[in-house]
Amino acid sequence: MSNKKSNYRKDAKSISVEVKEADELLAFLLKVMSNRSRNSVKSILARGQVTVDDHIEKQFNYNLKPGQRVTILKNKAAVKQDVLIGMKILYEDEHIIVINKEAGLLSIATESEKQQTALHQLMKYVKREDPDNRIFVVHRLDKDTSGVMMFAKSEQVKRKLQDNWNQTVKERIYVALVEGKVSKREGYITSWLRETKTHLMYSSQTPNDGLFAKTRYRVIQGNNEFSLLEVSLETGRKNQIRVHMQDLGHPVVGDKKYGSKKRNAIGRLGLHARTLTFLHPVTNKQISFKADIPASFLNKSK
Template identity: 80%
Template sequence: MPKKKSNFRQDAKSIIVQVKEPDELLSFLFKVMPNRSRNSVKSILGRGQVMIDDTIEKQFNYKLKPGQTVTILKNKAAIKQDALIGLQILYEDDDILVINKEAGLLSIATEKEKRHTALHQLMKYVKRENPDNRIFIVHRLDKDTSGIMLFAKSNDVKRKLQDNWKTMVKERTYVALVEGKVSKKEGYITSWLRETKTHVMYSSQTPNDGLLAKTRYKFIQGNADFSLLEVNLETGRKNQIRVHMQDLGHPVVGDKKYGSKERNAIGRLGLHAKLLAMHHPTTNKLMTFEADVPASFIKKSK
């Protein structure tokens, strides 16, 4: 007598199958994914990409019952992402996690806000799979800056990334929507950055009077009111791009702290971390992560 077929649905993120008869989970997965190798299927199960009725299950011999729903996530980052607010996971493996952070979300806690941060949400996210899991912040983005952020999954990986940042990170590219028409198509800004007692950064041209900061920029498009620039960091100082755009005479849109005097035309800070290219801390493979330029930046600079 032929076996009954399982109900089967597939989309860009997952395969969803309704269980029709008793089976062990691994055996069931082999049948559902006949084109994958046995090791590949085992890896998917072991990485926590399989859910039974919305609960992650890793046991190969889990006893399936008729009526249960098995969801196979094509990307581990899709697990429970619906619970994340203000960020999207772009990549995840056993060592690192890369996100696209929205403007308005804090990277880490402050005295006033402890929970609605990228770090707090991601800590809860990884603990759903294992209560012992942790997340470590490698670098920060300002609250009102959007784009690529990198996190480590162990303290050892965090230290390796931070201690070797200059050699492991090959490119950090931002886009900045700035006020006015930038006449020079590309430029190079260097200064020494210092911080006031009120935590405002400022430039000094006196050698060694602060931390050396180097920024390259390239004009993408613009009009009489706004310019869209591609900005590459050679150093990663606090508020570096914002200070250097102020030095250029074209402050970042919405940046009252660093020289903006115009009405904020986009309702946010005009700064976005577009690209991060880096060598993986374990495999040494060169990896590139990108986050699309906000539509408002493009629209205002046309």
């Protein structure tokens, strides 16, 4: 393997390598980290310390393609304590923290995963300064959705944000990579959303049969296979964009739960929270944060 700058980057916290030929992820990592045992490399994968392009990847047999970039975060015990896996802090003050979350990272704990979450990591991060510091969830992103996410540093700020969410948040813009060519360049979708006993959301056109949901979209770019849409939420319902893209006849890439029938071309869900604009809960000044559109979304929709 060549160590030219064009395909191999190394710093104090990570190793980043460009894929030159098709390979399975574990086999590729064993070559890159030839000084480590197979079990050690498998553990690094299982802990979520490996990203492919713009998402965390834990599958040993994930198929790599030439041109992708694999980044390996060094063993957590060997790096500075301020390393946050699967996220980047965009903004922080004494009241809030705004992050760019990668696809594959849970927002909060589940029964099967307690520690590898955005909340748990940020809690440890703020407690280093003061053991009494805490972090509070304001809103969530699905595990497989990337992008801008905000947390509060006090119960009071959390309540103020949540109680006045519709007035506080001025803009929530997502980008969605969807299947097929969307012929209508822009439009909006409305329905009433309901949830089944198995937690699946679905649309109803019967007035007041569920929670009203409205989604606006416009086509950024596309081809015959994929379209990249800018999606604005006028209401914030559970799985709203995913259900409405299914209603549009163009399900989100990789979204088997809501209508995707094709092979997942990007190895993740094609949904990214690009922009969050809101009034600061204390200063009342309007601030806005953006997370770049994932490269895989742009490449597939050219």
